[in-house]
Amino acid sequence: MLKVILSVLLLALITTLVGYQQLQATINSPLNITTPTQFEVEKGTGFNKLCKQWQAKGWLNSCWRYQVVAKLDPTLTDLKAGLYELTNTSVINNIKKINNGEQLSFSFTIIEGQNLREVIAAIANAPQLNNNLNTEQLAQQIRGEDTHLEGWLFPDTYHYHSNDTATSLLKRAAEKMQQTLAQAWQQRDKNVPYKNAYEALIMASIIEKETGLASERPLIAAVFVNRLNANMRLQTDPTVIYGLGEGFDGDIKRKDLRDYTPYNTYRIKGLPPTPIAMPSKAAILAALNPPKTEYVYFVAKGDGSHQFSTTLKQHNAAVKTYILNKTN
Structure with missing residues (x-):
């Protein structure tokens, strides 16, 4: 009788060890793909359907072993729809990626x-x-x-x-x-000449389009604010270009500066009716807190920076130097 009991116990032990080894082999078995592969889990896909889809693609040999693992760990059956990147790590790891919703x-x-x-x-x-x-x-x-x-x-x-x-x-x-914009508006210089935050957004968009160097945003803002305060036209090319829309061929002509559009700041006073681009936070802050200067002109130097001037005489000299390539 003792021998029978020992034989039964030994058989049970061997069966347990074999089962454990098979379980470990299943858990560690890699998905049979050579490169990372995109796979979409459709809404409503269950564990068995997923397993059969992968088996049909040749990514795993059979499903029953994984169905056994899922019985032992029911969380594996909680699949979240989405697009995933599968790798040749273990099948179980790839399933857990889907359980966790780790989408591409x-x-x-x-x-x-x-x-x-x-x-x-x-x-x-x-x-x-x-x-x-x-x-x-x-x-x-x-x-x-x-x-x-x-x-x-x-x-x-x-x-x-x-x-x-x-x-x-x-x-x-x-x-x-x-x-x-709301946060910046609350922290604005109370003397800026805007009726509301939207006008500040319009100004910020102009500053953004005029700026070649990030460090010059505040100075460009100061020029435009000074012009508004002095009832001067903004005379900024980016607004003209925006007004031309898809008709702009890359070159502003004299005719474009003469023609009236709501965005031609050579013809209208004040701000155009809408922003002309998506401004950065830095441009918004510059528009709402410009430095105190007397600059009312600037001209591009050709290297991304600008020459700023306080008088028309200074500005005309800068234009000769940097635009007309003439020096005194």
Whole structure:
């Protein structure tokens, strides 16, 4: 009898060891792929369906062993829909990646100084992004207001997952701009000549487009603020270019400066009706807290920097030096 009991115990022990080894082999068995591979888990996919999909692709030999493991660890059956990058690590590790919702992440960058047309064109080429934008009612779709969306998208890099919508991404950008502008408006110099925060956003967009060197944003802001205070026209080329829209061929002509558009600041006084680009936080801060200077002119030197002047005589001399290549 003792021998029978010992035999049974030995058999049980051997069976347990074999089972444990098989379990370990299953847990450590790699997914049969050679390179990282994208795989989409559709909504409603269950553990057994996932296993059969991978088996059909030849990524694993059979499902029953993994079904046993899932019985021992039910958390493995909690699959989250999305696009994942699978690797040749263990099958179980890849399943846990899906359990944890570690989806592939994509990014979209709104660049400082881009205008709305450029942002929308870039959105159309963003990978794995559901472009559900209504170009006829963008402002209403993104901000819930019947205004112009230009200037309201904060320049930054935004991360998203497969099949996220363009509206959800741009809403995040709009909310960040709203928060940034509201905070900066509260900290503004009380003497700046803007009726509201939106006018500051318009000015910030002009500063952004005029700035070649980040360090010059405050001085450029000071020039434009001084011009507004002196009831001088802003006379800034970027607003003219924006007003020309897709008709701009890369060269501003005399005719363009003479023609009246709401954005031709050589013809109108004050600010144009909307921003002309997406301004950075630095441009917003410069617009709302410009340094105290007497500069009312500046001209590009050709290296990204500008020559600032307080009188027309000084400005004309700078134009001769840096634009007409003439010196006295």
